[in-house]
Amino acid sequence: MNITLKKIFRSARVLGLCATLGACSDFFDPSQDLIQEREDHYQSLDMARKAVVGAYAGLQEVVEPLVVLGGLRGDLMVRTLSVDESLREIENYSVTAKNEYANPRPFYDIILECNDALANLEKTKQDPQMTEHLYPAYKAELMTLRAWTYFQLAQTYKEVPFITQEVNGFFGDYKPESLDFISMINWLTEEMTWAQKQPILDWTVTDKNDKEILQPWRKVFINRKALLGELYLTAGQYQKAANLLYSCIIDDGQGKDNEEHKCAGITGQLNWRKYWHKIKDGSSTFEQISVIPFQSSQGQTNELSRIFSNASYNDYLLKPSSLAVSIWEKQHSTMSNLPGDFYRGLGASYRIYSEDTVITKFSQGSNYKLDPVFSIYRAADVHLLYAEAINRLNQSDKALAVVNSELEGSPETSGIRGRVNLEIVRMDKLKLDYPDITDERELVEIVLLEERALEFAFEGRRWNDLVRFATRVGKPEWLADRVASKFASSDPDRAEKLRAFLMDEDNWRLDMPMVKLENKDQ
Structure with a gap:
């Protein structure tokens, strides 16, 4: 693929994500020229915004491998009678280099976009709109996205090629250093310790009546305290982890009664199913802190419905293990005095359709217009x-x-x-x-x-x-x-x-x- 086509595809992805996230302002106007020659990049705050949007848009490409690798290798998910070779390899713990779900390239596409933006962000200071407050906020946002992406790779692979400079892939004599899990966690913790202290980007958009509304980017940006807290937890630094995770709940939740950061009661299975869907024209709010959104009307397809659903137009490749079902069934409800986790089990996380046990967390199956979201935190x-x-x-x-x-x-x-x-x-x-x-x-x-x-x-x-x-x-x-x-x-x-x-x-x-x-x- 030549560089021009790569820019076009990146621009299409940016516009699709913008359409997902809310109404239009100058920034979200698709009439803008997003395809720029390299020397024109990063000359303004506007281009810095586009760089962040483009990098975050890449997250849609990593949802499927994260769910499949993270689920099928565990105890709660199994293959159906599908003959998909990649899934068979994963379930048998014999993954080859050809396995489509174990392809790290989508993750490195995000990393390289972040590296490119970070390497050139200094140029945006020539724009008076890039203030001393905004510059570290943009830098920290890109570093956070890169850190989260590297964290996923580090949990998946034995050693991870480590790139922080601006490069266009793996070419010629360029052979990046690879880090093992502990080394990567240590570096990511150091990176996020700085990023967590920086200002937060507060992007807003206006609706058609020019009334200012809060842009759902606050849900797309990865919560820095949650990420750094999880890194500290992984590294065994428990006090630092506890401090940050508690602050994420209380301080980032803007008080003890913020519905997005608290666990305070579910009124029924419908509420549970809403956790993973965009409802009508608003983003999912129930307990969601950071999400990867999709919008089918913009051509953004979440492949999880195809993988899990047994409807005729889907593939039904993966299903709950009998162990997963038994874990929910053995719970005891204080409301009905009967066994079973009625909120999160049968009817919520999975259902029985035509005698098939079907994962329904990411399926569309109600009268609402639903677009599945992937929950980061x-x-x-x-x-x-x-x-x-x-x-x-x-x-x-x-x-x-x-x-x-x-x-x-x-x-x-x-x-x-x-x-x-x-x-x-x-x-x-x-x-x-x-x-x-x-x-x-x-x-x-x-x-x-x-x-x-x-x-x-x-x-x-x-x-x-x-x-x-x-x-x-x-x-x-x-x-x-x-x-x-x-x-x-x-x-x-x-x-x-x-x-x-x-x-x-x-x-x-x-x-x-x-x-x-x-x-x-x-």
């Missing part, structure tokens, strides 16, 4: 990450309270389980259920890992959750046993072989398929 995620951090700080009772009913200092929060009317998890019962475990922190780890299964199944988080918990407690069997269990009844020999394979932590991450990166123009 939502309130329950930040709450549970915070609970992980304080649990490691020997505050297991407070961590369990976050799961059950409350967040200290936030009376408006009902807890992860409280908001869906499930019975609380009691420490005394945990000790009876796991008599061989004497460390209360480890008991709470078990609760947190299962609660994340109930809350985030099929969203692409599960594999990374399993790796993080198993690594922290130093028990690879936490991962190996859970993943093997999804085949235990249907194919015991396969389950045992898989367990033995996954007991080796070196098998938890993939080899980077460098062949996918060596020629960017193909």
